Amino acid sequence: MDKKEFRNIPSVSALLEMPEVSELCASYSRPLVVSTIREVLDGLRESIAGSENTDTDLSPPAILPLVKGRLLERGKLPIKRVINASGVLVHTGLGRTPLAAEAIKGIKEVAEGYCSLEVDLSTGKRSSRGEHIEALAVALTGAEAAMVVNNNAAAVLLALDTLARDKEVIISRSQLVEIGGSFRMPEVMAKSGAIMVEVGTTNRTYISDYRRAITPGTALLLDVHSSNFRIVGFTASVKMEELARLAREFEIPVMHDLGSGALLNLETYGLPHEPTVEESIRAGADIVTFSTDKLLGGPQGGLIVGKKRFVGLMKANPLARALRVDKLTVAALEATLRLYTDSSASTQHLPILRMLTRPLKDIEEESLQFIKELSKRSGGSIAATLEDGASAVGGGSLPGEEIPTKLISISTEKPSAQELSDRLRQNDPPVFGRIESDRLLLDLRTVSNKEDVAEILNAILKIFTGVAR
Numbered sequence: 001m002d003k004k005e006f007r008n009i010p011s012v013s014a015l016l017e018m019p020e021v022s023e024l025c026a027s028y029s030r031p032l033v034v035s036t037i038r039e040v041l042d043g044l045r046e047s048i049a050g051s052e053n054t055d056t057d058l059s060p061p062a063i064l065p066l067v068k069g070r071l072l073e074r075g076k077l078p079i080k081r082v083i084n085a086s087g088v089l090v091h092t093g094l095g096r097t098p099l100a101a102e103a104i105k106g107i108k109e110v111a112e113g114y115c116s117l118e119v120d121l122s123t124g125k126r127s128s129r130g131e132h133i134e135a136l137a138v139a140l141t142g143a144e145a146a147m148v149v150n151n152n153a154a155a156v157l158l159a160l161d162t163l164a165r166d167k168e169v170i171i172s173r174s175q176l177v178e179i180g181g182s183f184r185m186p187e188v189m190a191k192s193g194a195i196m197v198e199v200g201t202t203n204r205t206y207i208s209d210y211r212r213a214i215t216p217g218t219a220l221l222l223d224v225h226s227s228n229f230r231i232v233g234f235t236a237s238v239k240m241e242e243l244a245r246l247a248r249e250f251e252i253p254v255m256h257d258l259g260s261g262a263l264l265n266l267e268t269y270g271l272p273h274e275p276t277v278e279e280s281i282r283a284g285a286d287i288v289t290f291s292t293d294k295l296l297g298g299p300q301g302g303l304i305v306g307k308k309r310f311v312g313l314m315k316a317n318p319l320a321r322a323l324r325v326d327k328l329t330v331a332a333l334e335a336t337l338r339l340y341t342d343s344s345a346s347t348q349h350l351p352i353l354r355m356l357t358r359p360l361k362d363i364e365e366e367s368l369q370f371i372k373e374l375s376k377r378s379g380g381s382i383a384a385t386l387e388d389g390a391s392a393v394g395g396g397s398l399p400g401e402e403i404p405t406k407l408i409s410i411s412t413e414k415p416s417a418q419e420l421s422d423r424l425r426q427n428d429p430p431v432f433g434r435i436e437s438d439r440l441l442l443d444l445r446t447v448s449n450k451e452d453v454a455e456i457l458n459a460i461l462k463i464f465t466g467v468a469r
């Protein structure tokens with residue numbers, strides 16, 4: 001790193017002294033311009049370090065267009081709609097799941113004006129937000145009480161802080177999961193002030209392990225759903241029924257962090273079993289926490305359901321205010337949960353369940369049509385084939401289980417599959433597929449409508465031919 005060109009890179013303040021940069025500061029905001037200049041200079045430093053070329057012009061006037069370019073790019077890249085042809089149904093990077101039309105209608109209605117967020121319309125008195133959601137959650141899960149918060153991470157944090165601050169929480173070594181996005185069970189536990197007591201081994205934990213670890217300082221037994229991994233082979237785990245029995249014996253509550261929170265039994269639809277919230281309550285869990293934007297198919301949120309006594313303590317925790325949901329979430333979640341009160345409506349109206357239960361035959365027919373059309377419109381120059389494959393539920397649901405699907409497979413040399421995928425991501429709207437062994441794979445299970453399928457086709461033709469036909 002002793003290249004002499006590094007010394008020729010101007011300082012941030014040298015650039016800030018330019019009149020053109022002052023103008024930029026006036027139209028964009030100074031902190032944004034300063035951070036953009038830093039990014040550009042860092043980029044130059046990196047490219048100098050990685051190249052032999054020593055004659056790059058590093059004068060401030062030569063750097064200015066780079067700064068302007070990056071500022072423009074930033075302004076042009078807000079959050080936007082994308083087409084998900086990756087086959088991952090609960091895709092956290094792409095915003096988890098699409099909402100039902102009913103939920104969108106609910107959001108629109110409360111977003112446009114005022115709403116009865118905390119007013120009881122029959123008495124005119126102050127009520128609590130989330131009241132209707134909580135009543136629906138109770139009805140759908142058989143729990144005594146419920147509470148809604150911003151996400152499941154918040155639910156777990158609030159539960160631990162309320163029930164186990166400065167006390168011991170017993171958890172199996174096989175459940176010290178990291179969900180991604182920095183949610184790691186041992187760290188959440190530490191943050192809540194609970195003292196983690198690990199029992200058992202990575203692959204085998206028995207009820208006797210829990211029993212031996214109980215002390216007068218034990219506040220909670222915790223069972224965490226292994227959301228995104230599976231331990232296979234020589235394994236043993238403790239069922240919620242057993243754990244609940246032990247908890248009763250010692251008068252300690254038991255909590256189940258279910259993660260995904262299925263409200264319906266997916267086996268009814270020929271899918272693998274994912275533990276439902278109701279099963280967990282029935283098995284004796286005192287508190288169950290889960291996300292509302294994973295398998296449930298609603299907006300981001302977390303639900304805590306269980307014994308009234310414990311939920312009541314959580315509602316009284318001052319932390320609850322920091323974790324409360326806004327009116328948009330309330331409207332969308334209420335509408336989503338209402339769909340579950342009629343299970344036939346939920347599979348038809350909830351995009352996540354519609355995609356999950358979409359017949360293979362449908363996907364096959366639509367994919368074959370796509371392949372035919374692509375071949376026809378490219379004059380036979382783009383070769384795509386149909387392949388058997390698997391869609392993934394994602395978001396910590398059904399770990400290791402895959403849903404059989406049909407894939408459109410495009411293997412191409414020029415552009416390469418990677419280039420094709422990159423260009424599709426830059427399409428408007430961006431299209432996300434996936435790459436496997438130099439093939440671009442598109443799974444139409446997660447593409448919700450015909451217009452989007454047509455858009456993918458056009459985007460590919462545009463990339464290959466340079467013109468849309």
Ligand SMILES: *Cc1c(COP(=O)(O)O)cnc(C)c1O
Pocket residue numbers: 151152153154156179183224225226227257258259260290291292301302395396
């Ligand atoms: C996904 C998940 C979380 C975090 O939920 P968010 O709603 O994303 O905050 C926590 N625990 C488990 C077991 C999960 O699967």
